[in-house]
Amino acid sequence: MSGDINSDMKKIKTSNYRKILRLLMREKEISKQEIVRRTKISITTIISNINRLIENGLAEEAGTAHSTGGRKPVLVRFLPNANYAFGVDFASNHLTSSNRIQIILVNLNAEVIAENSLDYKSFTSRDETIHKIKTICFDMMKKHRIDQKRVIGIGFALPGTVNEKLKILELAPNLLDSAEMKHIDFKPFEKLFPFPLYVENEANTGALAEITFGVARHKQNFVYLSINRGISAGIAIRTHLYKGNKRRAGEIGHTTVASNGIACTCGGNDCWEIYAASGALIRNYNQKGSSVISSTEEFHQKLLAGDRQARKVWDLYLGYLSVGINNILLNFDPRYIIIGGEISEFDNLLIPPLVSKVFSNTAFFEKGDVEILISTLKTRSSLIGAALLALQVFLYGDHKVL
Ligand SMILES: [Zn+2]
Structure with missing residues (x-):
């Protein structure tokens, strides 16, 4: 017909x-x-x-x-x-026990024209937070003499399950005020901006950035892991994101990997992210370390300096990281695993030992079947990907989501 x-x-x-x-x-x-x-x-x-x-x-x-x-x-x-887009990333920060929101303005080449950030202690005053973001965006446009008609949209990268069609953040246990982090409707915020507003899970925006400009350019079939305060995955099937029936695919940080009874922010116990998100390094080091550390960066320095306790903690950490990656391989059989977020800063200290642990744990996969790569955009993948949400609609008419 x-x-x-x-x-x-x-x-x-x-x-x-x-x-x-x-x-x-x-x-x-x-x-x-x-x-x-x-x-x-x-x-x-x-x-x-x-x-x-x-x-x-x-x-x-x-x-x-x-x-x-x-x-x-x-x-x-x-x-x-000719046109511009805003990207907003709601990152979590262990060091200050606050959340930091990063905001960028990019052109159509995803070159950063302006950048700013905003700290906040609680998302309970979410109207106020979004109003502050709006003020920052308008200041950027004014400073760079960009008419609002030339802005194609604003994208929000959010840590949690996101329904991008309904524009709802459904559950985000890793934002500080987790009791409040259910069912946040972004639709009412649309009227604050004179251009379209998009929302997406931060691992999915990370995957989008990697496939557009990063290490996954010209690559297909990969799982991008965003490893920060939590762990989540952006799953690319060919070049489309796979989000599942209820938009919850990729909440891999909450799969169970042990039976020690350690409580997770999601209400469950022994989730992968308790053992393999960046906080595990700090927590385990501080149990027996010679001094107390408060950031992943400090742990990195200790490891580079050859600190014995740091080396022990790192080895344990890589063991747990490899367990979760093995689970991903068996579930998805991807061509690539891409590691992004804070942990990607460990680069060469990470990949060789991780590869050897992953492939010694499995009879199903051999080295070469799957490549484990470090994100080239590092901690910025999610933020750049947030801006790309608007760019994708501009270039394709819709988001490439399965
Ligand atoms: Zn959990």
Whole structure:
């Protein structure tokens, strides 16, 4: 059955426009002939779409390219400062026992134009918090002389289960006032911003950033692990995020890995994140260490200095980390595991011993079946990915979620 012809035509037109825009963004500068060759769209359609891109400030003609004969091809150049997006990341911080919110303004190349942060002790005054975020965003636009019409959206990366369609943070045990962290509706906040508002789980935005600009660029089928105060996973099937029936896939930090009866913030016991999130390093070190530490960074320094207790704690930690990764391998059989968040800062101290523990624990997988990689965006994946939520809708019309 054919649908409404006008609406079908409109869809084709929009899809051609986005296809050309995506190619232009990737190549930065390209000739019209090359666009025809790569997209298989007719030259007439290409020319009218390029005119539209020029009208929208997204492209300009950039002279002619070298030719081996015939007419010289006209080059088109992408203009990344035509539009902007905001990204907001609700990170948790053990050191100050507060939550820090990071806010960035990026252009279409995801280059950071402005950055700011905001500390808060409680999310119970959430209206006030969102109003503060709004003020920061408007100050950034004013300072950089960016009209609100040129902002394509604001994305929030949140630590917990998120229904991105209904714009609800359903459960976030790792935010400080966890009793209050059920069913936070972001819809009422939409009216505060003169551009679209998006929400997503922070591991999913991390995965999105890695696939767009980071270590997973041109890669498919991976599990991105965000290891900070908690652990959660962004699961990429081909290049789409898999979120499951009720949007809860990836809450892997709350799977049980021991039977010691240690209580977790979620109400359960012995969850993976008690043993393998960054806090485990500090807690275990302080039980027997020569001095008291209060941050992952301090632990890192001790480990680099060859501190005996730090080495023991690290070995125990890697054991638990590998148990959870083995569970992921058996569940998803991914091509890559990507480690992001605070733990990614340990880089070479992390990967070789972790790889050896993971593959010595399993009869099902061998080294080479799965690559364990460190995030190239490190602790910034989730934040950059938050801004990319708006960019993805701009480029694809929707989020690439299964
Ligand atoms: Zn738990």
